Amino acid sequence: MGLKLTPLITPNEVAELINFNAVDLGWHYKPEDTSMAAKQAEGVAGLWNLLSKRRLALLADEVGMGKTYQAMGVMLRLWLDKPKARILVMAPNHTLCNNWKTEFATFSQKHYRKEFQAKNYEPQIYGRLVDLAAAVQERPRPFYLTTIHALSGLVPQDEKEDGYNAAARYGALYRRKIKHALGGEFDLIIVDEAHYFRNRHGDSQRAAAAQAFFGNKQERLGSNVLLLTATPNHSSPRNVYDIFSYFIEIPEPYSKDDVRGLMQDFAIRRLRKMQGLSKYAYRNERAIATSFSGQTDAELFFALYQKQLVTEMSKQGTGRRMLYGYLEGFESTGSRVTEYSDEDEQIHNDFNKAFDSELLSHLTRQFQDIYHRLPDHPKYDQLVNACISDDPFKQRKPLYSSKHLVFVRRIPSVREITQRINARYDEMMAELLIKVWQLPDEALREWRKTGWKREKFMDLISTQVSTRLYPDEQAFEQSAEVIAEDANEEKLSSKIADLFVVKRTGMRSTDCSNVSLRFRRSESLFSLFLEPARDGINACYVYYYRHEHGIRERDSYGDAARDARIPSQSSVKHVTYQQPLPTAWGLMFELLPDSARQQLKRWRSEPNGKKIIENFAHYLRTGYLFASPVMIEIYCWFTEFNRGPQKSDVQQRYLHFIEWIMPKLGGSLMLRYFAAAIETFETLCEKIVGQPLDNSDYTWRELSSLSSPGMYASGQSSNRERLIRGFNSPFFPNVLVATSVLQEGVNLHLECYQVHHYGIAWTPGDNEQRNGRVDRLFGRVNTMLKEKSGKAEMIINYPYLEGTFDQDQLASFIRHKYIVEEKLDSCESQEFDSEIDLYQDTQGWKSWLRQPHENKFLEDPFPAKFEPE
Template sequence: MSSPTWGGLDPQRVSHWINFERNDTAWHYAPDNRESMAAKQTEGVAYLWNLLAANGVALLADEVGMGKTFQALGVAALLWKVKPDARVLVMAPGRDICRHWRREFETFVREHYREADHSVKSSVDGGPVPSVQECYRLDNLVNAVERGLGHLYLTTIHSLSGLVEKKDKSDGAGAAKVAAGIIHQRLKSALGESGFDLIIVDEAHYLRNLNGGSQRVSAARALFGAEGSRLGAKNLLLTATPSHSRLIDVQSILSYFTEIDPEGELAVLSGSARTKALLEKFALRRLRLMEGAGGLYSKRHYRHEKAIPAGFEGRPNAEMFFALYQKRLVADLRKQKENKSLMYGYLEGFESMGHLPALAQSSDGDEVTEIVDKAAEDFSTASDTELLRELTGDYRKQFGTFPDHPKYGALIDQCVPEGLYGQDKMLHDHKHLIFVRRIPSVRELTQRVNERYDELLAGIIVQAWGIPLNDPRVDVWRKTGWSRASYDQLISGLDHAFVMDEAAEVVGDDEDSEEDSGQLASRIAELFVVKRELGGQTDCVNSRLRFSKSESVFSLFLEPASDYQEAGYGGYYTQIDAKRADYANAAKFARFQYWGNQAQLKLAIGDRVQPDGKFDQPMFSVWSLLVPRLPDLLRQKLRRWAESDKAVAENFGNYLKAGFLHASPVIVELYGWFVEFRRGRRDRNVHSSYRGFYQWVSGRIEGSLMLRYFIAALETFDQLCGKIIDHGLNRWDQEWRSLKGLTSPGLYASGENSNSRQRLILGFNSPFYPNVLVSTSVLQEGVNLHMQCHQIHHYGLAGSPGDNEQRVGRLDRLFGCVNQRLKHAGNTDLSIHYPFLQGSVDEDQVASFIARKHQVEKQMDACVQANFDKQMRLDNTQEWKEFLQKPVGRGQTLINDPYGASFAQDALSKNYEPYFESILGVLPLTEN
């Protein structure tokens, strides 16, 4: 089939095939109701199609969190509709975002593309018909295209920076240009003269440097080709911040894909007028609206920027230290003739961790390029690093401790609750996203968060043993850093007898744990993990194993109910390996035998037969206590799964068990219950003991962490499976091993732990750990962190207002925590915190940044932001707190889209080829 004549589209035609309103299958676009996000996204697909038809290039610059990915996929889907063999290339910053595109493509086709037409949507399983190829290196992309393996190709912008081997880097940019030119020719030869039918570039501001002289710039210009030999017939560029830090950014991004009229009408324009003209011709830019209680909300209605001061009250030594630091800093700057200005990044904090380990490298080495490329705004050392290190060392010699940094304390006070059982707070109130600039700060903050959480978790344990918190024995344990040896000593004289010593029966290697031990981890959490180098088993480990090992009757406790609601179990296997009973696998057999799917039963159970042992009365799991206490809507959701899609219910049960036993304070609560229950008991019958424990816990479920986590997990499980992870909602055999490695409340993301970023994203979007995620710029763009969190902290300032907006955009997204809170109560906040050290250069930095950001915010919305450098300016900052954003009433702001979608009759072409008209329908083109 030849390339289609694109012609013009209107939103009515788009909504005939695509439905962006996921809660209403009958929804269609109506010109007189354009304010909903579904309507805006539908308009987006039509208008982008028209821009591509007219110009060959379109720039989708919608505000962060408006569903740019889905709109781009809508364009691609309609292209496949009219040309099933179309080849589409998506270029995203890194491999994690490529995986996100694949997930979103599958979700888009299943949930938003209306009909199984055999071109886009399969009539067999409702999945995509176009095949997907993930090619993280450009040579892999060429090979896949030459072999004709796919319709949707996913590759990375970072691959442009890794084209040249180390030995060739004497002229890296030149060598990269040659290598990319060869790839360009091979792709054009394989695809035909027109190249890819559509190229989509995600986070296109990565290409804002047109003449930078880097490998990325040279490779990109050669790969995308010059006028007359473009790699893509149509090019769709996505970025929320096209004017990232300079006015020229918009022109630079577009210049990779089209000639910018060097002698035409644009030639006489300059500055903001030229940028506006380009945006009017090529761009679609709308401001985000979220549906909430009483109507629609813009960011001005709920964003709340807060100054978080930290001072030296009661800290004379710390005040002396920082006074000396500032004096020395000014003196050192005066000596630096080449740089007498203060730049953002000073005094973010000092680090007690010492030097960083070497940058982590993935097994194939490709990830390193991505990390280095992504972390250009971060730094391991700043110009004051050696000064801080020298002064900190002198201080420690003098006083025997590190100097107190009040800014650390102020932040930890914000991020760690006073108690875990506050019923006035939701679990998502415990979630905090912290951004830093200095790489060592992620480790320092993570350690301090976990130390504070350990106080709370240790309190649950000692209370279960009946020991007062002010007991000297607790203080001894605290001073050893909550060590395993001290804990063993603490409980050595206490009564913790049980029905029998099952520990010897269920111990073994703790193969579930993936988190590295070390001084950053929660010490209390580590008590529940087998660490042979630290002395092996603890009472905490043995107790956890009882609830996880199939041989223990207590493993039934966290299993789903036999009907996934409230029913109990009647039998067990009396022997496994000729010596032990098996309870959990017998429970699984009982659940699966009623699925009616013998193939799945065979996969799950193997050659097992009916359990040969019978309980004298049914044994119930904790689900029988939790499910009756669920809110009505959640109980109905679980009932639907139990009755019509048991695989989803089984998957949820696996998810819940992994989160309870490894990635939440529920394991500490469960251990506390177990400790209290067994004290003084001498029952030798394990079955009657289990029933006793079940009855004992039944009086403690109300208000428990276990119930709160069950509710929170059930609320968002389907969204998590659809948006964050790679397997489907009904993956009944999923073990959720990623959660099993997230055992600490505070965790961090930076270049040195790149391989675990995806599991951090999973955990943070769940109700489970981490509660506090500390990150450098590696999580600043292109990732979803919004499902459970509504609080962000700029501990280290962003490099520009554009970077700042990208950071906030990780949380300010449709269908996330902020959106849900708006639906429940329209006066909710997205809290944006700026901690600072009062009366110091740190406050000067925050004041300068906030004042300057305020000056350019309206320009940012219109994508005509003036240049923004990293130099501090202290003029007009005396009243800087007045520039912080505060929520305004919904009637006080009028939201106008800077570059909206227009569908005037004379702007729409009717020049469709016959097959195009018949396939996309004959709905009339109407002006709206």
């Protein structure tokens, strides 16, 4: 039956091959070591040994423990034995496949101790089985990536009536094509988020396709199978049995409910520790109540909704047994957008076709006909207040305190929450712009009535703006590049951030976009302000370029600054400044925390230090200009500065501006973002973006499309990777609202420690997956625990409507979750469905919320094994 792995190995042997502690080149495994690096070495050895004996292994480590890296450790060990071994990895969707590709590049370069020709093993992603089969037939490769979703949608429209059987036929067809092209089986199949295969029975086309694709005992697609999931028992004890049954014939005496026996013989499950603490030592769950007090119209709407909902459910024989999530339907009033992608087919019914959708739509139209507006919702307001507790231009809390991850149940909710978050930020930013122009409060009210239209803003400042243009700066204003716009996001985006964008139609530019151009176009001397210091520390610039075109001359400042940092041959005329000119970077260097200054010096001292500094400079400058409130801060400085007497010479005017803003830098947003960006830049590059630290050609263009403080990820969100990158940076988005599409497999932990379950999860397993996006090693929670000697907290909020079904649903969920959580830890979950019984006693339910307590020792339920049995 294909390749059988070599005999048992030990963690010491793994550590000789792979260094799981990349910051310590001298790291080696010690049995008494309890670090995560040691756990991962043990995991690789344990998985290899399970595969050697059973041909199937399950890695069920708790979320955030590096299951991907352990799987890659097995892959590299296999390629050491058999360099041409063929491996297939299946992850739920394209986003997670990209994550694998990124992680593999980092892991093979930084952790593998032996010389490894990574380019020979670089994976390609194939979103459809037909493409995967064609690629294998063209030329077998060592490493393929495909999606679990590839098993859905196999059946052509004309065969839909026989969907289940047709899916099985197509699954078998692609298995045969691939096996024929390979001349056998994949040596190893890795399934990420394997709980997607927990529902083996029923009429699911994906299940039928999967059974046929993976094959039976005589026709297996893979010799060995490695399964990864933190929640193998997602909703039922038999989940583990059903998952295994896709890949092996489960022998007697294992029964469908024999979780312990199956886990004991086929699985590894360890519990995460951060700074020596279990999750129960720092998780703080909070139920946040809100009510309709003072909102009579909204309360009347809600009461009518409840009455008609119960009536409709009684007609269907449901009685008073309510499904989780109905109350979130009220949150989506007024949003009749159906938005999902084929890739997320499994969540479509949950979010767009719920039982009460038509009811809500009908009631909303009636409310609008009477009151000419949408009904208010206090739960929305409570969430916005929780996510934006302080004015970003005044608060002195760490920037990461502004990062919030919000999970909802329905797609319309992500849009509504995103819109409201941006509206709150817009209110604060608009007030700042009106204030800097010294306009009366009436101007703010007039502008607000227009929805912050750019035409109205220009009209309000029209009497003053004409004095702002200088002869040396007019030429480049009419030739600005247009930032690409996403029509789907534009309706929900920040209207104030939009002022800084040059548009394709209508009023193309504003005073805000013109000032932004001054600070980013190389032809403007003010672009020098956002360049790094010439030596990466604090050195000034001494020359610029002068291009001669016949009788015309054009000066270039940014290009000359770049070439001064990384010298290149240039025949362009060099012109010396009247005196050396500094940059904001150089002026702020001594104001940075000591750790940030030392980090810049370390980067600079690397053999490729200039390229590292250049890469970071691209990142910082793009974040300043497009994805943070720093551009508004700079705009306000420039506007206020411009009000005073001006020098006619551009160099003198620049020096005058520098002199004017120097007292402001110490308490500025610019300085705070500078320090925060330095802190996580290396991890962001290597773990999230998958780019070498010294890739000075990388432009960080994805940040230029993240100009709104609030953004969302749902079924149809384009390019989720940019949202993940932005959220893991200090830059925008500050608030990321997501459905299940970001519930599993993605890292959102570098800057965030606050999760809001606006719509409660279907199961405790889903809830844990959500929390696991933030509660991960090497993230913000871990850093806070380290800095505060274990006294930090991860905030987990559950907003609800007090005295309504919403409270009953949340109370029931929290009670069930509390009961099954420790069973989940050991993968011995009890049955859990999406219904609640309103007759169930939930008195005192808040006592079931997890509160930080002294660390209690938790044994690993199924540790890795290395010794012969």
